[in-house]
Amino acid sequence: MAPLDGTAIPAPARLGPRPLPLHLAAPMMLYASSLSALPILKGVWNSSNTPDGRSSDNRSAGAGPEWADALSAMMTSAPFAMASAFPESKLPAMQTIAAQCELADLVASIDLEFRGQLGQMLDGILSYHHHGYRRDLTDPPAVWRQGSTSLHRYAPPGSGMPVLIVPSLVNKSYILDLNSQGSFCRSLAAQGLVPYLVDWGEPGTEEAEFGLTEYVVRLHAMLDAVEDENGRGGPVAMVGYCMGGLLALPLAIERQDRIGKLVLMATPWDFHSGKAPGPNASRMLVSACEPALSLFGKLPVDCVQAMFAAIDPLNAFRKFQYFARLDPASAKANRFVALEDWLNDGVSLTARVARETLGGWYAENRTAGLKWDVGGDTVNPADFHGETLVVIPKSDRIVPPESALAITELLEDVRLLRPALGHIGMMSGRRAVELWDRVTRFLQA
Structure with missing residues (x-):
């Protein structure tokens, strides 16, 4: 107004x-x-x-x-x-x-x-703060909602195979629907699929005590909603991005009579491989976060962002020098601002999720050790017998490729893609469209 x-x-x-x-x-x-x-x-x-x-x-x-x-x-x-x-x-x-x-x-x-x-x-930094770019897409209306979580459909129900897309809990989901120049969800919809994007939202009162199991329970409810809209006669595909792949996996295992195909994109599994921080460093990180978890009941956004910054402390120093040299009106500048806006629009983690991920995943490597359980059931990729496409970008600096490769040794029916892209680059930019087309062909085959 x-x-x-x-x-x-x-x-x-x-x-x-x-x-x-x-x-x-x-x-x-x-x-x-x-x-x-x-x-x-x-x-x-x-x-x-x-x-x-x-x-x-x-x-x-x-x-x-x-x-x-x-x-x-x-x-x-x-x-x-x-x-x-x-x-x-x-x-x-x-x-x-x-x-x-x-x-x-x-x-x-x-x-x-x-x-x-x-x-x-x-x-x-000043040029970024005053840049004229603003995201030019409106999220589709929610077809399901519970607490802070909502589900958004990108094509009419029944017009193609439904695809439930699960993002990470750490960042906003719109990296998968970034703008009119590049949207993974809208690309799938344009090729005859019916994408449903999960938006976890900022944890509210209802999610204050949530752990990973409670979020997976919500995925079960969303899968039911997708089936109710599209009929229960055909399969539903699932796509998990980053941490979202780990959340999608236990659902795919338990409901594999309904899940036709699974796509895991830059999904970590062995948290002690590659250039990942060792268990001692991860334990120190958990201890350092404990005061914030106890005080706020969650891990604030800036604490989460600081952990990502620790991967490459001088990354911002270099990339904003690069941005200062760009023509502000160029496509490269717009793409930079689009991604930077998303990166800075983070989501806090509940205390239980922070302890389960930083402690259970990073420090104890409970995933690769087959000691991670959801609702009392151990999550073992070998228990999923459907077709799986694992996408591991070669230039990923957030999820070491070695970590993501480890899951391919356990999956029964697996295909592997190694695009020359980065963790975020595979969801933005011109070359990402080629990857999206290959994912679409796998889902439609």
Whole structure:
């Protein structure tokens, strides 16, 4: 509703990248640690005990190859983490500076470089906050609702095979229906399927004590609703995205007389494989989250976002520098803002879900150890006998491909797709459409 004076209502302020203080602190910590290492670096460089036997007085005349290699190695390893902030192409110039400049000049050079890059990051964040893009799709009306959870249908019932699509509990479901330029749900609908997208919503009073089992129970109710709309004569397909794949699996096992096909997209299984944090780090994370869980009864959004940021602490530093260089009117800029809006529009986790996932999955690896149970029943992929398509993006930095591959060894009838995409990229962008077409062909075969 517009104000009485006819002025336009300003667009809602953007948040992000969340948590913003953490994303700003990461490059500052890198900068401080790099400066603190410089006296050591310069001291080693000027040492008279040089590898090639020349005196330190001759160092400014030019560094030998051994020194160049040694300095490059030092600058690309902790605590000499300068390569994380500075492009690799600038390392030779920095080597020369380190060889020929006084320490004060070296500090000034790095300070100038860092200020420029930090300024570019801040320019990118401001440009993002004021960007004109807004999501241009309206969610279909809910055909089922319970508590904060709703179910949305994207095609007329009975017009094709129904597909129940299960997203993660961590982020909003509209990554699967991002905008008019790219929507996984609408792509399936355009090719004759009847997609139903689960929207878990922000946990409310009714979900305050929910664990994973209670969410799977809701999936059972949603499957009943899908069958009621489409008739119970034909099968229903299921698609699980990320954590949603783990929630879909126990339902598929228990109701496999009704589930025709299962698609697991970037679904983790072995939480101790690949580059995943080890059990000790995961236990420390659980302990660190416990005060928030006890105080709020849930894991707040910014805590969840901080855990994702820990995967690559300097990711925001780099990507907002990149965004600052984009033409704000370009398709790339719009796609960046669309994804960033979704990333910052997170959902908190109930305390029980946080403890079951961080403790049971990440710390104890109860999934791969076949010790994870839902409602008292152990979840074993081998118990599902239907056709399964497992999609594992090669460039996934959130779910290590090794973690997702582990489930393929247990499934009875499995097909594997390894697209050259990322975890989020397979739900956005032009190349994602090719993957969606292949998923559609599998479901319709």
